[in-house]
Amino acid sequence: MQPFRNLTATACPLPLANVDTDQLIPARFMSRPRSAGYGDVLLHDLRFDADGAMRPGFPLNDPARAGSGILVARRNFGSGSSREAAAYALVDHGIRCVLAPSFGDIFSSNAVNNGLLPARLEEEAVEWILAWLQAGNTEITVDLEACSVSAAGRSWSFAIDPVWRTKLLNGWTDVDLTLSHAAAIEAFAAADRARRPWAWLPDVPPKETSQETPAA
Template identity: 85%
Template sequence: MQPFRALTATACPLPQANVDTDQLIPARFMSRPRSAGYGEFLLHDLRFGADGAPRPGFPLNDPARAGSAILVARRNFGSGSSREAAAYALLDHGIRCVLAPSFGDIFSSNAVNNGLLPARLEEEAIEALLAWLEAGGREVTVDLESRLVTAGDARWEFTIDPVWRTKLLNGWTDLDLTLSHAPRIEAFIAEDRHRRPWAWLDRAAGQQDAPAGPGR
């Protein structure tokens, strides 16, 4: 997974609350393989009309926001079902960070596990940032190391779970995070073997005493 440390990019305002995972990617598009990419379906039913034509007033359809890697939304972003494809759709569209006052818990976990930063800003900061973007502001910097968002002359501190921050900074999965503690785990095992030898079966004996499988 690609590490996330700092990102300076075009930001797109999405001044809506309660954007749920079914809006992020409608279920009818989830039958295609992950390798085919989900980016074209991001917010499909909000971006396009029934005839498939782009809705002219929708922010992601604005040519000035083409290539946006940062999305700024209101509270409860990513609520709803647990579909991991919501994170896929954002990433495949080019979004690396979503700024909002709050997120759906499962969405946040899925986002982090795929290298997408869900950064929580206070509502006042989000409203100020949305106003700045809608007035013509474009480029925003999100620094995960300092936990700061910079837009023009304004700066705001954001929050994120410290374990998630560690995973994103290093590009780690949950397995990588566990392996980072390998020396401590090995030390615990060695100490516990010494302290409680009766709790540790000899591997060879354990294999010998295992019941025979079917047909034996």
């Protein structure tokens, strides 16, 4: 994954609470292959009407918000089912950070595993940023190293699990995170083998496979 350290980007206000994973990507779109991308169906039923036409008043349809890298929403973002495709849809649309007072737990984990920062910001700060964006302003800076968000000369701290922060800063998956402790794991295994040799199976060479042709 691409590391996330500091992002200055157009931000899109989404002044809604309880945006769940079924709203982020309706289930009927999840049969498409991952390689086809999910960005065009992000928040589909809120962005488009029954005839497939864009709803002009929806924030993500605003030409001024085209290419937004940051989404600002109200509490309980990403609640609902555990579908990882909700994170895919955001990332494929170009969103690299969501600011909200709270998130669904499983969604947050899925987001981090896909390089998307779920930054928990105080509700008062979120409301100020939403109002500022709705007034026509667009650009926000998110600094993961400092765990801060800044706009219009103001700055706020946000919260994120420290392990998730480490993964995002380095662009690591869970496997990469484990491998970062490889030396410590090997040292523990060597010490444990010396301390409890009886608990370890002996090193047995693999059996040779016979190349003989069976008799008819």
